[in-house]
Amino acid sequence: MTNKNATGKDAFLRLDNQLCFALYSANLAMNKVYRKLLAELGLTYPQYLVMLVLWEGDGITVSELGERLFLDSATLTPLLKRLQAAGLVSRERGVEDERQVLVRLTSEGRALRSKAKSVPESVFCASGCKPEQLQAMRRDLEQLRTSLSEQFE
Numbered sequence: 001m002t003n004k005n006a007t008g009k010d011a012f013l014r015l016d017n018q019l020c021f022a023l024y025s026a027n028l029a030m031n032k033v034y035r036k037l038l039a040e041l042g043l044t045y046p047q048y049l050v051m052l053v054l055w056e057g058d059g060i061t062v063s064e065l066g067e068r069l070f071l072d073s074a075t076l077t078p079l080l081k082r083l084q085a086a087g088l089v090s091r092e093r094g095v096e097d098e099r100q101v102l103v104r105l106t107s108e109g110r111a112l113r114s115k116a117k118s119v120p121e122s123v124f125c126a127s128g129c130k131p132e133q134l135q136a137m138r139r140d141l142e143q144l145r146t147s148l149s150e151q152f153e
Contacts (some may be wrong), residue, residue: 032098033126037119041112043087046071046079048116053104054089061094062101088112 015021034045043051046069053068066076076092080103083089088109094100127134 028038029103030123033123034119037122041115041119043112046075047083048119050079050083051088051105051109051112053114054109056118058110059102060103061104062091065103078134084110 011017031045038048039098040060041048049069050065053065062073062076065071066073069076071079080089080091084091087106087107090104090106091101092104094102111120124131124134129137
């Protein structure tokens with residue numbers, strides 16, 4: 001990335017040349033789109049992510065959910081409590097290991113899935129990108145996440 005008005009080392013300190021700012025501002029724009037779409041479902045974006053995981057495979061532990069979403073239990077617990085209060089999930093201690101908490105969809109949580117089917121298509125349309133562009137971008141971002149995560153293991 002370069003800027004006509006910046007030279008040498010100064011170019012690295014320009015806001016518009018920062019990858020982190022491009023990611024951050026794109027994330028803000030993406031969240032704005034999701035906020036509008038998810039309001040109709042009564043979900044926040046993090047709650048939607050939890051529901052996506054549960055719609056893929058119901059009855060998983062909080063730990064598995066955290067691993068999948070890159071979230072710790074301190075972040076997940078209040079999220080799950082709100083989803084439980086909304087009647088979308090249930091949480092119960094494991095029978096074999098009481099330290100584990102299993103998260104399951106309620107019938108309302110399962111029913112919400114059909115209402116959410118339009119969300120990905122709406123986000124795709126809002127992006128203005130072609131499907132192959134979005135797939136390539138997703139792969140690149142996953143690789144970036146992996147590379148950055150490995151730096152702190």
